[in-house]
Amino acid sequence: MNAQRRSTRSLHIPARPEQVPLARRAVLDTLRAWGVPAHSEAVQAIRLIASELLTNVVLHAAAATEQVGVVLELCDGVWIRMGVHDGHPECPAPGAGDTEATHGRGLQIVHALIEELHGVVLTERTDDGGKTVWVELPCRVQDDGDRYEGPDTADSRVPVERPVPVEPGVPVERPVPVEPRVPVERRVPVEPRVPVEPRVPLEPRVPVEPRVPVEPRVWIDVARL
Template sequence: MDVSGNVPPVQGQGTSVPTAPLSYEGVWRFTAPATEESVPQARRAVRDLLGRQGVPAHQDVVHSLLLIVSELVTNSVRHAALLSPQVAVEVAIGRDWVRVAVEDDHPYRPKALEADFGQTGGRGLLLVREITRESGGVCDVEHTSTGGKVIWAALPLTAPVGHPAP
């Protein structure tokens, strides 16, 4: 899976020729206020984008992506809103994968993917990691050049092992 956005070359006649992007490939980005209302709006926007672009994603992948978007936007709203009144959601779609990312201006990079099981909350990033792993994808947290952070997950469009095709 190439999450960098690069299109792999096609071999032919001794030279590498880039393949033409498919109609559903591209990158879309939108911002929303860091408020609770933005969580379902972001989820709907991603769902509508995937449908509008005709992305051939397995239904389980779409459900996983929407849950990941909900968790990541919720985390930004709950933990970063004071320093980041806006959150950005980016959807990058490649030939065989889709990547969702949520960016905010808060400098704290969570120790994602760890949870204190004595608490009732705080498991959102653990859930993101497990959903991503189960789907055969990857996720990470990175600093932005402006001092904030972006948390992303990339999933293959195909059905995970053990799941039938749609």
């Protein structure tokens, strides 16, 4: 591909898992600075491809690679070219395509995505015994007045809607203030009941014998005796 105008940036990161998000963020920020729309298919594809290629190096080529090299180029404002270099001699290859596999399908997705966007992927041997995987995708650069200047995060790539200008003289409806919620009193937890011991049955009363009637006393007049 012969390009007349070319913007280039390169970086090197340690071959460790925690460095993958940092490298991906640097790639996306660079494309943003070059005017490539953050919500475009090309940028979203580069985000996924960069994650997969860098993760593949960390998982399979870290023993032969201390530093992973990433090269990013914007050619004529219509092509994005990204290269990921490692020191392992073997070329990455997509898996067998098992639809029930839980991992190992990243390169299949990368190749399918590049083909869908009419891009190119190729592997180049390097003099140090390693390789560089190159990916080329078509893109479109925004004009300076249309560039999105939103928050600089890797996961926030949707442009913010600008407010619509209001015609003069038209009253603007103000939002009705919402009354604050009344705090609900929490119920006091009730202590569990203490089980009551069953009553001991009382022994039946012993019947009382009736009292024997007492004979009346007889008074004797002593004086008469």
